[in-house]
């Protein structure tokens with residue numbers, strides 16, 4: 315299912331290479347965190363699909379609201395994700411979970427499961443690089459948001475300078 319979703323995400327976002335690459339990177343890190351945390355089965359399927367589709371509402375948010383702000387993405391993303399998931403015949407329970415994740419992935423207070431947490435951590439790992447975040451912000455987010463051992467270790471491996479005092 316994930317590979318089919320990737321090819322549909324690429325087609326939907328083309329020629330926006332930056333957004334396509336972002337989704338591919340988040341998928342790869344989400345898988346890595348899932349592996350380390352023992353996330354499998356339907357939970358992994360939902361996590362992978364959500365990683366591929368989490369920002370799928372950006373273009374529609376920009377077109378309709380002139381903004382890619384998180385809350386517009388969260389509003390515009392789920393219906394698009396739902397339509398793409400229907401094309402790959404995703405089971406309803408997985409599609410429902412993916413749409414919830416797409417619709418809440420900027421809302422850290424809504425985190426209610428390992429799949430959600432892995433998605434948020436993977437997205438942050440990628441954004442830290444793409445947005446050239448400072449080391450202080452990375453260390454602070456590690457403390458306040460990161461909960462999985464795998465995610466924290468990953469962040470410390472990628473940004474050792476941010477954790478020198480810890």
Ligand SMILES: [Fe+2]
Pocket residue numbers: 336340368369437
């Ligand atoms: Fe993202």
